[in-house]
Amino acid sequence: QLNEHIKLVGPTNMSVLIQGESGTGKEYVAQQIHLYSKRNQEPFVAIDCGSLSRELAASELFGHIKGSFTGAANDKTGQFELANGGTLFLDEIGNLSYEIQVQLLRAIQEKVIRKVGGQKDIPISVRLIAATNENLQQAISDGNFREDLYHRLNEFKLELSPLRARKEEIEQFALHFLKLANAELEKDVEGFSDEAFHLIQNYSWPGNLRELKNVVKRAVLLTQGTKVSKEALPSEVLHLSEDAEDMRQLKNTTDLKKLESVMERQKIMQALEQVRYNKTKAAHILNIDRKTLYNKIKQYGLEL
Numbered sequence: 001q002l003n004e005h006i007k008l009v010g011p012t013n014m015s016v017l018i019q020g021e022s023g024t025g026k027e028y029v030a031q032q033i034h035l036y037s038k039r040n041q042e043p044f045v046a047i048d049c050g051s052l053s054r055e056l057a058a059s060e061l062f063g064h065i066k067g068s069f070t071g072a073a074n075d076k077t078g079q080f081e082l083a084n085g086g087t088l089f090l091d092e093i094g095n096l097s098y099e100i101q102v103q104l105l106r107a108i109q110e111k112v113i114r115k116v117g118g119q120k121d122i123p124i125s126v127r128l129i130a131a132t133n134e135n136l137q138q139a140i141s142d143g144n145f146r147e148d149l150y151h152r153l154n155e156f157k158l159e160l161s162p163l164r165a166r167k168e169e170i171e172q173f174a175l176h177f178l179k180l181a182n183a184e185l186e187k188d189v190e191g192f193s194d195e196a197f198h199l200i201q202n203y204s205w206p207g208n209l210r211e212l213k214n215v216v217k218r219a220v221l222l223t224q225g226t227k228v229s230k231e232a233l234p235s236e237v238l239h240l241s242e243d244a245e246d247m248r249q250l251k252n253t254t255d256l257k258k259l260e261s262v263m264e265r266q267k268i269m270q271a272l273e274q275v276r277y278n279k280t281k282a283a284h285i286l287n288i289d290r291k292t293l294y295n296k297i298k299q300y301g302l303e304l
Contacts, residue, residue, distance in 0.1 A: 002029070002158065002160070005156075005158055006029065006032050006033055006036060006158075007036055009033060009156045009158075010032070010033045010034075010035070010036025010037050011036060011037060011038060012037075012156075013127055014155040014156045015108075015127070015128045015129070015130070015152060015153050015154070015155045015156070016030075016033055016128075016129045016130070016155070016156045016157070016158060017093075017129075017130050017131070017132070017136075017153050017154040017155075017156070017157045017158070018030060018129065018130070018131040018132075018157075018158045018159075018160060019131070019132055019133075019136075019157060019158070019159045019160065020131075020133065020159060020160030020161070020162070020208075021133050021160075021162045021208055021276050021277070022133045022207065022208065022210070022276060022277035022278070023163075023207045023208030023209055023210030023211055023277070024160040024161070024162060024163070024208045024209060025160060025208075025209045025210075026091065026131040026133075026160060027046055027089060027091060027131070029158060029160065030044075030046070030087070030089040030129040030131065031044060031089075033087070033129055034086070034087040034089075034127075034129075037087065037127060039085060039086045039087055039127055042083075042084075042085035042086030042087070043082060043083050043084075043085070043086035043087070044083075044086055044087045044089065045079050045082050045083035045086065045087070045088050045089065046089040046091065047060065047061070047079050047088070047089070047090055047091065048091045048092055049090055049091060049092045049093055049094075049095045049096050050091070050092035050095045050278075050279055050280055050290070051290075051294070052095070052096070053291075054097050054100075057096065057097065057100045058099075058100060058103060058116050059072070059076060059078065059116050060078060060079060061078050061079055061080055061100070061103075061104070061113075062078040062080055062081075062103065062107070062113045062114065062115055062116060063075070063076045063077050063078030063080075063081055063113075063115040063116070063118075064076045064078075064115050064116035064117055064118075065115050065116065065117035065118050067117070068115075068116050068117020068118075069116065069117070072116075072117070075115075076115075078113065078115065080107060080113045080124050080126055081113070081122065081124065083126050084124050084125060084126060085125055085126075086126070086127070087126070087127045087128075087129060088126045088127070088128055088129070089129045089130075089131070090128065090129070090130045090131070091130075091131045092131065092132065092133065092278075092280075093130040093131065093132050093136075093153065094132045094134045094136055094139055094144075094145060095280050098144070098146070101145065101146045101149050102146070104149060105146065105148060105149045105152060107124070108128065108149075108152050108153075109152070111123060111124060111125065112124065128153060130153045133276060133277065133278055134278055134281075136150055137150075162205070162208055163205040163208045163209060163212065164204045164205055167201065170200060170201055170205075170212070171197070171201070173209060173212055174192065174197075174200055174212060174216055175191070177212060177213045177216040177217065178191065178192075178216055178220060178228075180213075180217075181216055181217040181219075181220035181221070182220060184217070185217070185220055185221055187220055187221075187223070188226075189220050189223050189225075189226060189227065189228060190226045190227060191226075191227050191228070192227060192228045193227045193228065193229050193230065195229070195230045196219075196227070196228045196229055196230045196232070196233060199230055199233055199237050199238060200212075200215075200233070200237065203236070203237045206273060206276075206277070207277065215233065215234060215237060216228075218232075218234065219232035219233055220232075261300075264296070264300075265300045265302070267286065268282070268286065268293070268296055268297070268300065268302060269302060271285045271286050272297075272302070279293055279294065279297075
């Protein structure tokens with residue numbers, strides 16, 4: 001049904017809102033919509049609104065004029081202009097500040113943008129696809145998201161189910177990612193042992209397709225024979241509690257730094273799981289800024 005909807009909405013100029021948990025393949029779906037559109041020979045530009053700082057979001061989206069603010073050493077072309085004629089994909093749309101939402105609404109309604117520090121309007125023709133892993137209707141009720149912008153973006157909504165609700169598709173995805181990993185790593189792994197496949201099938205995949213892809217790639221790298229064995233799977237897929245595993249290792253340690261880093265890693269994982277991997281919300285719970293959280297995620301290998 002998802003493919004049918006993509007083929008139906010693709011050739012139109014409707015704005016599409018894709019809703020789904022982190023890692024469910026929202027950008028892939030956006031690319032498919034672009035491929036079925038009449039703009040498929042024009043650019044597809046993706047931007048992660050979650051990584052935009054409040055100060056630089058306007059410059060990133062709309063561009064700026066040299067000298068318009070401290071650090072603006074040159075003119076900058078924004079993502080809207082780069083996507084002109086094509087499709088602009090705005091991921092984690094719920095993270096945009098209220099001020100930027102107002103500017104975005106103007107750009108959609110009037111089909112013009114104005115660079116930061118600029119005096120003239122620039123006409124643009126862009127098809128917008130937005131994605132979110134949060135409930136925007138709740139954000140509207142809380143006063144954090146503009147209702148008029150929501151309706152502009154939500155001319156057609158696609159909801160992506162989490163992988164745990166699509167158990168019957170896990171095998172085809174796992175085999176697809178196995179094929180990709182073989183090509184990238186120049187390996188020739190044929191499949192999964194029954195034991196490994198049983199574990200893959202019964203894991204809850206909180207990071208969805210992205211997590212499955214990473215796990216399969218890592219397993220292919222570790223596999224010496226023709227099939228992925230359960231030993232090539234990470235501990236969380238083996239149903240081991242990572243907390244218990246860490247604590248076992250730490251029982252006899254006097255290394256305070258190691259203790260601190262394990263505790264920090266656990267707290268970050270708990271916060272991410274609690275808010276379904278919404279990094280802005282997790283950073284808020286942990287009382288750190290988003291950039292620090294992104295660095296910690298990289299540091300501890302929690303990238304999903």
